[in-house]
Amino acid sequence: MSAARWAIAGAIVLLVTDLLLAWVLWNERERALERGQESVTLAAATALRRAESLFELLDRTLSGVSEVVAARASTAPDDLYLHRLLLRRNAITPALVSINLIGADGRLLSTSRTYPAPPIDLSDRDYVKAQIDDWNKGLFLGSPVTSRLSGIQIVPISRRINNDGGRLIGVVSGAIDPHYLHDLVSNGADGLLLGIFRRDGHALACLPHREECPDAPPQVKHMIDSDLEGGAEAEISKVRLLGKGRGISVYLPSRDGQFFVVADLPSKTLLASWHANLPVFLVIALGGNVALMVIGLYAYRQVTRRRQALDELAATNRELEDRVRERTRELHRLAHTDVLTGARNRRAFMDEGEALFALAHRHHRDLAVMVLDVDRFKSINDRYGHAGGDAVLRALATVPDSVLRTSDLFARFGGEEFAIVLPETDCMGAMEVGQRLLAAFRECEVPHDGQVLRFTVSIGLSVIGPADASLEALLQRADLALYRAKESGRDRLEWTPADSGVC
Numbered sequence: 001m002s003a004a005r006w007a008i009a010g011a012i013v014l015l016v017t018d019l020l021l022a023w024v025l026w027n028e029r030e031r032a033l034e035r036g037q038e039s040v041t042l043a044a045a046t047a048l049r050r051a052e053s054l055f056e057l058l059d060r061t062l063s064g065v066s067e068v069v070a071a072r073a074s075t076a077p078d079d080l081y082l083h084r085l086l087l088r089r090n091a092i093t094p095a096l097v098s099i100n101l102i103g104a105d106g107r108l109l110s111t112s113r114t115y116p117a118p119p120i121d122l123s124d125r126d127y128v129k130a131q132i133d134d135w136n137k138g139l140f141l142g143s144p145v146t147s148r149l150s151g152i153q154i155v156p157i158s159r160r161i162n163n164d165g166g167r168l169i170g171v172v173s174g175a176i177d178p179h180y181l182h183d184l185v186s187n188g189a190d191g192l193l194l195g196i197f198r199r200d201g202h203a204l205a206c207l208p209h210r211e212e213c214p215d216a217p218p219q220v221k222h223m224i225d226s227d228l229e230g231g232a233e234a235e236i237s238k239v240r241l242l243g244k245g246r247g248i249s250v251y252l253p254s255r256d257g258q259f260f261v262v263a264d265l266p267s268k269t270l271l272a273s274w275h276a277n278l279p280v281f282l283v284i285a286l287g288g289n290v291a292l293m294v295i296g297l298y299a300y301r302q303v304t305r306r307r308q309a310l311d312e313l314a315a316t317n318r319e320l321e322d323r324v325r326e327r328t329r330e331l332h333r334l335a336h337t338d339v340l341t342g343a344r345n346r347r348a349f350m351d352e353g354e355a356l357f358a359l360a361h362r363h364h365r366d367l368a369v370m371v372l373d374v375d376r377f378k379s380i381n382d383r384y385g386h387a388g389g390d391a392v393l394r395a396l397a398t399v400p401d402s403v404l405r406t407s408d409l410f411a412r413f414g415g416e417e418f419a420i421v422l423p424e425t426d427c428m429g430a431m432e433v434g435q436r437l438l439a440a441f442r443e444c445e446v447p448h449d450g451q452v453l454r455f456t457v458s459i460g461l462s463v464i465g466p467a468d469a470s471l472e473a474l475l476q477r478a479d480l481a482l483y484r485a486k487e488s489g490r491d492r493l494e495w496t497p498a499d500s501g502v503c
Ligand SMILES: Nc1nc2c(ncn2[C@@H]2O[C@H](COP(=O)(O)OP(=O)(O)OP(=O)(O)O)[C@@H](O)[C@H]2O)c(=O)[nH]1
Pocket: 340, 373, 374, 375, 376, 377, 378, 379, 381, 385, 386, 387, 388, 389, 390, 393, 414, 415, 416, 486, 490
């Protein structure tokens, strides 16, 4: 596999691994958001339940006062009685700063705080007007105001008092201590913003700003309007309703629709644990990537090295084979070459000569054999030394090159004796060649030791006959002819006829 393919395969493995890790990371994030959503919803629901319980309790208190006053309306109870009634009910309702009785004209008739009641006109207050204007209003939750009675910030509630005929007798009101409302939204998680709002957006309580709760921001007011139209119970938004930025928000209206709880948590808080684990994930991802890259590189190097080793082994094998072939050729050449002259030796001559003989014999072709012997070579040796004799032999071996055909076979037979096989050559042709050879040897000059040596050669010739069974037979006849050549005076060619007696 090429380096590019390795790189592509490695990149794909890394990509898949990183995508898997990213998927795990994304899942972790979604789960953290889900957990955050559950905790925000729980905080809002808890605050709503506690607020509804409180308002039910306060409603029962005001209803109780209302019933007593209505029952006693015909007997016109005195101020002290009313004050004591309010005082007793207030004593068992610590959430209220005071309980007040207001006349049908809006003037304060009695209060649990002081006796006698100060002359205060409350006809302009929303919690008074709402009850005077509506005979069946139920419990009314007023806007937070500064009490004219106590001078502190309170959240007013009120109930209408009717006589048996349904006519307005007066209004009973209670001033809720804002701290009680603030306690409803306590115990929130870190970073949680929680608010209880009236339908008109006035804040009744909030977390974490206990003292100065901001009124509902525009987006909450928009939710309230939507709620009025659609009657939705809860809405979860990814955009925070109370804080800035993104996060999880929950909006819950009360059963009677008089107030709403809104809670939200910023993404930063929701994902705090996820963010805390992020470096661990990144280190794992980075470590995984590095580990995969190291493993990939290691595997690539191992495979490359193995391939290189195999290539080198193959190259070494090829080189060894070449050397063995070369060596074999050299050995073959040495085994078939005469060391002194470089011509073929007897073995090579016999191998190749037998093959030429067999070919000629089978196809009835002509073939001639010559045996050559240097004349009086012993005297050359004696006169010029062995080195002189060797020089003559070396020179002799070069002469046939210029006379013979390349298809002819020339070899040193041993000592000063040489032999030639002439394929496709009849007796006449061979004689002609023999004469040319004799002439060439005569003219051959051998420089040696500052002198020029000359030599002659005697040649014995034989040609193939039908009765010849081997090259050896021709060689024997050529030897006989050579003997005659020597006997006849040397430097000449003689031939021995075959059984047929023709040349
Ligand atoms: N320098 C040299 N001499 C050799 C070599 N081989 C054989 N001789 C010598 O060649 C001589 C052959 O001599 P002879 O067989 O008597 O024949 P000749 O002297 O050539 O006489 P004729 O053949 O009758 O003409 C011997 O003295 C051998 O020692 C060789 O390789 N080198």
